[in-house]
Amino acid sequence: MKVRVLFFASSSEIVGCKEAETEIAEGATVGSFKRDLMLQYPDLLRLKNVLSIAVNTEFADDLRVLKAGDEIAFIPPVSGG
Amino acid sequence: MFKIVDAPIASDALYEEVLKDYNGAVVTFCGVVRDHSGETTTDFLVYDAYKKMAEKKMSEIGDQAKEKWNIEDVAILHRIGRLEIGEISVLIAVASPHRAEAFDACRFIIDKLKETVPIWKKEVGQNGEAWVEGPQAAFAGG
Numbered sequence: 001m002k003v004r005v006l007f008f009a010s011s012s013e014i015v016g017c018k019e020a021e022t023e024i025a026e027g028a029t030v031g032s033f034k035r036d037l038m039l040q041y042p043d044l045l046r047l048k049n050v051l052s053i054a055v056n057t058e059f060a061d062d063l064r065v066l067k068a069g070d071e072i073a074f075i076p077p078v079s080g081g
Numbered sequence: 082m083f084k085i086v087d088a089p090i091a092s093d094a095l096y097e098e099v100l101k102d103y104n105g106a107v108v109t110f111c112g113v114v115r116d117h118s119g120e121t122t123t124d125f126l127v128y129d130a131y132k133k134m135a136e137k138k139m140s141e142i143g144d145q146a147k148e149k150w151n152i153e154d155v156a157i158l159h160r161i162g163r164l165e166i167g168e169i170s171v172l173i174a175v176a177s178p179h180r181a182e183a184f185d186a187c188r189f190i191i192d193k194l195k196e197t198v199p200i201w202k203k204e205v206g207q208n209g210e211a212w213v214e215g216p217q218a219a220f221a222g223g
Binding site: 050 | 135170171194196198202212214215218
């Protein structure tokens with residue numbers, strides 16, 4: 001199934017794009033999706049303990065099951081203000 | 082009003098919005114671009130945001146402040162794009178019948194915004210350019 005992924009700040013520099021559409025397996029979770037991307041882009045491991053994920057503009061924990069059409073955002077520690 | 086904007090923000094842009102006949106105090110906070118970070122000189126900043134989530138989170142923080150201090154009038158603007166030294170990056174306005182609530186709520190809002198709202202700044206200066214990362218994850222339950 002297809003999902004949309006958004007990368008912000010340092011995460012977008014690491015993967016080299018700001019957004020992408022990608023295919024994931026049924027039953028994939030936020031945690032499994034994050035692990036897969038960290039395998040693909042090992043530089044993301046630097047963010048491992050401080051990265052937050054949002055699904056459809058709401059923060060989500062690792063157990064959240066993803067659905068077709070979800071918008072998944074990679075959110076490094078924020079620095080607005 | 083809780084908005085991400087890309088045009089310059091005037092320091093009084095939210096004053097009329099929060100001023101109501103029942104309010105006796107208006108507190109505004111301006112976050113401003115400064116010319117250094119630690120020992121490093123900053124030439125300018127570039128802000129980026131996850132716009133629709135940032136506006137939603139700013140609105141939620143506004144609701145928390147309204148409930149906590151029993152006030153009605155809160156507004157936040159945050160600018161994105163390239164900002165020069167001295168320009169306003171964030172403007173918060175809080176009005177309340179008495180001053181204590183407005184001061185406390187304004188402080189609460191800027192502190193929460195800096196911890197959880199998906200906005201980032203990139204510093205560009207003598208050491209090149211780099212995205213700034215806050216001290217902790219935006220979401221504690223991750």
